[in-house]
Amino acid sequence: MSAPEGAADAVPGPPLPSLLTGVxxxxxxxxxxxxxxxxxxxxxxKHGEIFRLIDDEGSRLTxxxxxxxxxxxxVGEMIGELEQLGCLERVPAPDDRRAKIIRLTARGRAGRLAAARILGDIERDWVLRFGRDRVIALRHVLEGVVSES
Known part of the structure; x- marks a missing residue:
């Protein structure tokens, strides 16, 4: 099935994936x-890619x-790096002493809070620059794209 006439050039400008990468x-x-x-x-x-996935009570490496x-x-390498930076620790799992739970240290929790606050500040700046309704609309579109995968 072919695209409707004019659909390919309906929105001028660089490809959206390129813009999203830039953002x-x-x-x-x-x-x-x-x-x-x-x-x-x-x-x-690269640390944030793992850091953000750790549950509040800790998570297993797998x-x-x-x-x-x-x-x-x-993941083990990144955990080792974050451990050396004082952001994570490995503790025995309560249900299996051979297994380890990876959890945030006080520094790790402070870093996670700082990152969340800073990202919130960035989004608030977008609201001031572009308007609340436009940022909400952007969020809805992006959530729709992400939920398709």
Whole structure:
């Protein structure tokens, strides 16, 4: 089935995926600049990909690997780095002393809170710049795109 006539050029400009990548890159750069200002300059983008997935009560490495789509070895390396940075700790699982639970330390919780606050600040700036209704509409469209996958 072919697209309706004119559908391919209905919205001029660069491809939306390119714009979305630009938004992600800019937001990440702003986040990490502000995180550095607050004493978390040692945290990197790749850390956030695992950091944000850790449950409040802690998570198993295998669960983090499943959620992130990263191999257990890759997740283990990032956990090791975050452990060295004082953001995570490994503790025995209550139901299986051989297994380990990865959980946030006080520094890790502070970093997670700082990141959430900074991302909220960035979004509030968008509301001021572009208007609340437009940001809400953007959110709805993006949530719809993400929920399709």
């Amino acid at each position: 992600k890159d800019r937001t990440s750069r702003l986040l990490h600049e502000r995180m550095a200002d607050e004493g978390f300059g040692d945290l990197r983008y 669960d983090l690997a499943d959620r992130s789509g990263v191999t257990k070895q890759g």
